[in-house]
Amino acid sequence: MAELTFQDIVKEENLVYKKTSLLTDKALSYCPGCGHGTAHRILMEVIDEMGYQDKTVGVAPVGCSVLAYEFMNIDMQQAAHGRAPALGTAIKRIMPNHFVFTYQGDGDLAAIGTAETIHAINRGENILIVFINNGIYGMTGGQMAPTTLPNMKASTCPFGRDVSIMGNPLRITELIANLPGAYYVTRQAVHTPNNVRKAKKALKKAFEYQMNVKKGTCFVEIVSNCNSGWKMTPVQANKWMEDNMFPYYPLGDIKVPE
Amino acid sequence: MAKELRLMKGNEAIAEAAIRAGADAYFGYPITPQSEVLEYLMGEKPYEKTGMVVLQAESEVAAINMVYGGASCGRKVMTSSSSPGISLKQEGISYMAGAELPGLILNVVRGGPGLGTIQPSQSDYNQAVKGGGHGDYKLVVLAPASVQEMYDFVEKGFELSFKYRTPTMILSDGVIGQMMEKVELSEYKPRWTHEEVVKMHPWATTGKTADRERNIITSLNLQSDVQEEHNLKLQAKYKKMEEDVMFEEVMCDDAEYLFVAFGSSARICQKAIQNAREKGIKVGLLRPITLSPFPSVIIRKYADKVKGMLSVEMNAGQMVHDIKLAVEGKTKVEYYGRMGGIIPIPSDIVKALETKLIGG
Numbered sequence: 237m238a239e240l241t242f243q244d245i246v247k248e249e250n251l252v253y254k255k256t257s258l259l260t261d262k263a264l265s266y267c268p269g270c271g272h273g274t275a276h277r278i279l280m281e282v283i284d285e286m287g288y289q290d291k292t293v294g295v296a297p298v299g300c301s302v303l304a305y306e307f308m309n310i311d312m313q314q315a316a317h318g319r320a321p322a323l324g325t326a327i328k329r330i331m332p333n334h335f336v337f338t339y340q341g342d343g344d345l346a347a348i349g350t351a352e353t354i355h356a357i358n359r360g361e362n363i364l365i366v367f368i369n370n371g372i373y374g375m376t377g378g379q380m381a382p383t384t385l386p387n388m389k390a391s392t393c394p395f396g397r398d399v400s401i402m403g404n405p406l407r408i409t410e411l412i413a414n415l416p417g418a419y420y421v422t423r424q425a426v427h428t429p430n431n432v433r434k435a436k437k438a439l440k441k442a443f444e445y446q447m448n449v450k451k452g453t454c455f456v457e458i459v460s461n462c463n464s465g466w467k468m469t470p471v472q473a474n475k476w477m478e479d480n481m482f483p484y485y486p487l488g489d490i491k492v493p494e
Numbered sequence: 495m496a497k498e499l500r501l502m503k504g505n506e507a508i509a510e511a512a513i514r515a516g517a518d519a520y521f522g523y524p525i526t527p528q529s530e531v532l533e534y535l536m537g538e539k540p541y542e543k544t545g546m547v548v549l550q551a552e553s554e555v556a557a558i559n560m561v562y563g564g565a566s567c568g569r570k571v572m573t574s575s576s577s578p579g580i581s582l583k584q585e586g587i588s589y590m591a592g593a594e595l596p597g598l599i600l601n602v603v604r605g606g607p608g609l610g611t612i613q614p615s616q617s618d619y620n621q622a623v624k625g626g627g628h629g630d631y632k633l634v635v636l637a638p639a640s641v642q643e644m645y646d647f648v649e650k651g652f653e654l655s656f657k658y659r660t661p662t663m664i665l666s667d668g669v670i671g672q673m674m675e676k677v678e679l680s681e682y683k684p685r686w687t688h689e690e691v692v693k694m695h696p697w698a699t700t701g702k703t704a705d706r707e708r709n710i711i712t713s714l715n716l717q718s719d720v721q722e723e724h725n726l727k728l729q730a731k732y733k734k735m736e737e738d739v740m741f742e743e744v745m746c747d748d749a750e751y752l753f754v755a756f757g758s759s760a761r762i763c764q765k766a767i768q769n770a771r772e773k774g775i776k777v778g779l780l781r782p783i784t785l786s787p788f789p790s791v792i793i794r795k796y797a798d799k800v801k802g803m804l805s806v807e808m809n810a811g812q813m814v815h816d817i818k819l820a821v822e823g824k825t826k827v828e829y830y831g832r833m834g835g836i837i838p839i840p841s842d843i844v845k846a847l848e849t850k851l852i853g854g
Binding site for chain 1: 518519521547549551552553555556557559560561562563564566567569571585586589593688699700701702703704708709710711712713714
């Protein structure tokens, strides 16, 4: 009997799901169980489904997703730490018919880049900001982030975040939802199939608002895990996220168009 | 067609030149003594005439990163600031150099360090010509000595920054920025269309089409060997930049001594030459127009001919070191300058020439 090949097993008619061509074939550099891969995929699926590969420019941040451009098969720019919304501002204003998004983590967006985040949104820049919040600096090795929860341990708060010394976690999404330039603000997750579907729907809405409504910034937060930084297994991390992150960062729409 | 002449401030000339050069965007933040650039552009509303984007950013940091974003799309994008603001921009400038992006940055220098003074200075020479931010890189640095050159160097600056895909800095100062002179204006050049940009700058992030691989603008190379290869490529580019060196020689033919000065210092040296020659001292001026690439070759040539060179600078003596490197000890090199926003006067420059070189 001849050896079975991949094509013998996976036949077109049997496929219920396949990878979008807007993801490259490069293996993801993220830790197993990390939410980045799923977030990348649904974002690329939305752009693919809309047929906008040739009109999309993405901005990668500094952090674990600094190499997002290795995986996303679209034109991309890599920004200095925290500055992605400034890049996005210029790209969109210079090419107003393009779809422009930034993809940023919590340290990037809510600490070093707070000014750029707030002012781009306050100006109502017609871009999408995808905000991955896992409450930790992943790439640099698990340091405390602006969104690290009270008493949560990180390498720079090894005994847990003491808010009396280190300050409180920043609910930046609620903060920016108050700005007049914010058009659509929502908080999602991607750790279950149901959440993935909801998050993708939110990204699709954000896409349509940017391309057709053009009335301000869309902001999609994805509360995610960091099993390596949190020092848990992927399953434990997801459970911990539900038990601890979601009460502090509740999922759902925060600002929707009237 | 008759020449179009206008009496303008240096800072206004920059702004008008940007519109006429077909610039795509300007991102700025107010700081004395260069705020007129943004004010003039906002008053002219080029976004209604040529489609040029003008935006007041929330900070110098944001402004330079907007330049990064726009330049990555293959567009002519610029910003301006003055010394403390330029320090803030250094992160973005380093990233632009690393990512090999074009772009124009105007520095209307004021005295430092720190908040310093709002009066004119040339104390950012080292910062401009040695890189300024982190990492091994160089900018093209143009030093205007008149309002006309402020105007002309916008187009020249864009041309060189696209030629070498490295940012160009116009290193001006509070004198040139604020003073008014007659400027001959150029014709309006249309902005590049999207199709032209796609064709001319195949590296730009204009949207991935089926006929090409995706374009990525980044300064990140995690592997040392790849990064070193990138560094070598950059250094080769900086070496090649030397073919675009620019300088001006004033009364150098019979000169026994040479002033070397740029920008407003060079203007003052022209008067000092007159004063010195009335006294019978044969002195000329060599004015570097590009500070990077530095006109080392011509300076080296004069080192064999003159008895000494006086570097006249509005700082503690920064360019003098580059002159010394160029002359390789072949002639005496001295420095005279003022700091703190004080402008040297011709008689003091002549006195310095007499005491430091002729009598010394």
